[in-house]
Amino acid sequence: MESGQQTIHKYLVQRSQQGDRQAQNELYKLYVKAMYNICRRMMGDEEEARDVLQDAFITAFSMIRTLKSEVTFSAWIKRIVVNHCLNALKKRKLMTVAMEDHQDFAEEDEEDLDYSRYEVKRVLEAIDQISEGCKTVLNLYLFEGYDHKEIGEILGITESASKAQYSKAKSKIRKILSIKDEAHERQA
Amino acid sequence: MKDKLKESVDTRRADFDLYDADFDQMWNNIEGDLNKSRWNIRGMAGKVAAAILVLAMVSWGFISFKFNDVAEGVALHEISPELAETEYYYSQQVAEKLSIIKASNSGVDQEVMDNLMALDSAYQDLKKDLKDNADNEEVIAAMIANYRLKLNILEQILTEIKQHDQREQNSEVNI
Numbered sequence: 545m546e547s548g549q550q551t552i553h554k555y556l557v558q559r560s561q562q563g564d565r566q567a568q569n570e571l572y573k574l575y576v577k578a579m580y581n582i583c584r585r586m587m588g589d590e591e592e593a594r595d596v597l598q599d600a601f602i603t604a605f606s607m608i609r610t611l612k613s614e615v616t617f618s619a620w621i622k623r624i625v626v627n628h629c630l631n632a633l634k635k636r637k638l639m640t641v642a643m644e645d646h647q648d649f650a651e652e653d654e655e656d657l658d659y660s661r662y663e664v665k666r667v668l669e670a671i672d673q674i675s676e677g678c679k680t681v682l683n684l685y686l687f688e689g690y691d692h693k694e695i696g697e698i699l700g701i702t703e704s705a706s707k708a709q710y711s712k713a714k715s716k717i718r719k720i721l722s723i724k725d726e727a728h729e730r731q732a
Numbered sequence: 733m734k735d736k737l738k739e740s741v742d743t744r745r746a747d748f749d750l751y752d753a754d755f756d757q758m759w760n761n762i763e764g765d766l767n768k769s770r771w772n773i774r775g776m777a778g779k780v781a782a783a784i785l786v787l788a789m790v791s792w793g794f795i796s797f798k799f800n801d802v803a804e805g806v807a808l809h810e811i812s813p814e815l816a817e818t819e820y821y822y823s824q825q826v827a828e829k830l831s832i833i834k835a836s837n838s839g840v841d842q843e844v845m846d847n848l849m850a851l852d853s854a855y856q857d858l859k860k861d862l863k864d865n866a867d868n869e870e871v872i873a874a875m876i877a878n879y880r881l882k883l884n885i886l887e888q889i890l891t892e893i894k895q896h897d898q899r900e901q902n903s904e905v906n907i
Contacts, residue, residue: 597758598758605766659736668751687741
């Protein structure tokens with residue numbers, strides 16, 4: 545972040561901590577798109593993503609006075625958003641079940657795809673189709689920058705289970721994309 | 733083995749923030765909820781303070797009516813060591829709770845603080861009454877009641893702040 549932007553950012557966080565709603569709105573506008581996308585990818589559903597995102601921002605602005613250092617706002621809000629997503633997924637009770645059928649999954653020895661040739665939209669559609677447990681690990685690893693050790697701590701699973709889930713997720717995505725390729729070829 | 737999927741995402745990460753929604757409408761909902769919870773605290777604290785203040789003023793009015801000779805005040809600690817102890821206890825409690833509330837920066841507004849100051853003002857008048865009626869039990873009881881009322885307001889505000897914070901914490905997962 546450039547220094548001018550940093551100053552504005554710091555000012556917005558400070559004003560927000562003093563309860564300035566306008567400053568909170570400015571911060572919201574800076575982060576809402578990225579945060580909504582986290583919710584949407586993790587929840588796999590627009591309506592749920594909206595609900596979770598709103599709850600997360602309400603929590604964040606209600607607790608912003610507890611934020612120690614202004615520069616950590618982006619990491620802080622992301623953590624709150626991820627927490628809210630995980631909470632919502634736990635309420636669904638699907639993730640836990642999905643997590644159980646994993647453990648010894650090893651990466652299949654199959655040719656990896658050149659994913660860069662696929663449109664972002666197609667990759668996201670494929671992610672939407674995989675099971676909750678796989679998807680959660682994949683999202684945290686692929687998009688949110690957590691490593692497998694951190695994901696293990698977040699989800700209460702081992703590091704190797706996280707890696708196994710990720711491999712499983714990747715394999716499923718590969719299959720979904722390949723099936724779609726074949727369908728396209730048949731149509732052509 | 734190279735992770736081609738990870739590479740593919742990293743090279744065009746921003747493109748993956750593809751999804752959109754009505755963010756203005758969502759802000760309206762968020763703002764509405766934030767305002768609601770702020771007013772819950774203010775409203776509750778304001779109502780408690782106002783109700784107790786009425787009681788305090790009524791008792792003060794009654795005592796003033798009986799002993800309306802206004803002069804320099806006398807504090808409780810000047811009457812007896814026992815009362816000094818009582819006064820010390822209550823003043824410490826009030827100061828401690830006030831500092832916690834102020835430190836919590838919880839949106840307890842000026843209106844509540846003004847009500848507390850009105851209680852202080854009533855207390856000063858009681859002190860004046862006490863000067864001429866140093867052994868009057870009613871005045872002493874009213875002064876102690878004044879401290880209790882103030883303490884009661886502060887405790888209720890603190891309880892509400894704690895409940896509010898608890899509700900927020902409960903909505904989070906510890907990671």
